[in-house]
Amino acid sequence: MAQRLTLYILIGMVLGIVAGLAMHAAVAEPALSLWAGYLTIPTDLFLRLIKMIIAPLVFSTLVVGIAHMGDTSALGRIGARTLGWFLGATLVSLTLGLIMVNLLQPGAHTGLALPPTGEGMGLDAKGFNLHDFFVHIVPASITEAMANNDILPIVVFSVFMGVALVAVGEKGKPLVAGIEALVAVMLKITDYVMRVAPIAVFAAIAHAVAINGAGILLTFGRFVGSFYLTLGVLWAVLIGAGFVMLGGRARSLVRLIREPTLLAFSTASSEAAYPRLLEALEVFGVPRRIASFVLPLGYSFNLDGSMIYMTFATLFIAQAYGIDISIGQQIxxxxxxxxxxxxxxxxxxxxxxxxxxxxxxxxxxxxxxxLVLAVDQFLDMGRSGTNVIGNAVATAVVAKWEGALTPPRERLDLDTQA
Structure with a gap:
């Protein structure tokens, strides 16, 4: 099923490019925007279906995983190892973006019309602060966090729930059994949702190409090409780290995460790949108690594609405006x-x-x-795929450090894996 789905997604991408180019050439504005807008319906529906299952899936798998740990001290050890890997990966991603943008100089002599320096984006950059972040971690209401698909507060509540279930012992077993049943149901719903993924991929690609055309990629070709080359280097680093830590088994990991990576790339949403990535890691041999803990944290703290984009895009803009940023300032x-x-x-x-x-x-x-907004959809595709690869490698490595990595399985046993 997984191999067929990967093939169908690839077919959807190709057909989406063809349909988008045809629409861009044959339909003029304002009809183009109107008809292209209709193409967002399948993609938006698919992403809403994904959002529908993520909160209960994260909650149920994480609670059951912690409940089956038995020893809550293992939770602190896994958490420390996880955050240590995330910090290292973040530093590598940011630094690599810095190095590559200095080597490739994509912002120099672009010939692009620069927006007036006084023009703003309407972004509340001053409202972004660590105080709000730390307060945001703890949910005021778990139902509100689930309604908003706010992963980090859901993780915090689930950790409390799992630890409490371990503490109450026998009294909590009926609840654990019920949540285990919820895990099986959510994974079955995931299977249903994924069957429409190729249609969503077709619509997403067709919409992006219809609106922008192939010409925009030529206009911003140096920037887009340089960024994807940089992502390619990061992919090599991440997968190389996987081979160093996991040995030859990393080949199996790369094969298993092809589908979720392709799904994230084609929909420009790493969130869309979460359920399939969780299943792929379990098939690889990562116990659910580890995968269900590390992966949600990764979606909050280990966005390698987004990290490399931050330094790359910032210095690209500085280069475009002819602003010199010294090495000390870059550090x-x-x-x-x-x-x-x-x-x-x-x-x-x-x-x-x-x-x-x-x-x-x-x-x-x-x-x-x-400047970067013009091609952000195409850049976001690469960022999303990279986030999936980074989190897959991180989760597998943490499982290896824990000595919990089991042999790969041919299929996922929804009832017994814990």
């Missing part, structure tokens, strides 16, 4: 982003908000973000 930029990027969770348009806040520190015009 300071990485350190600032190391801290501020960890508060991205739950912030609307988080990447742009963080970039806008950092640009202010170095007197780079916020209007420069209008």
């Amino acid at each position: 300071l930029m990485v350190l600032i982003l190391m801290v501020t990027s960890k508060g991205m969770a739950g912030v609307p348009r988080a990447s742009l908000v963080v970039i806008a806040a950092v640009m202010g520190h170095f007197h780079i015009p916020e209007a420069g973000l209008l």
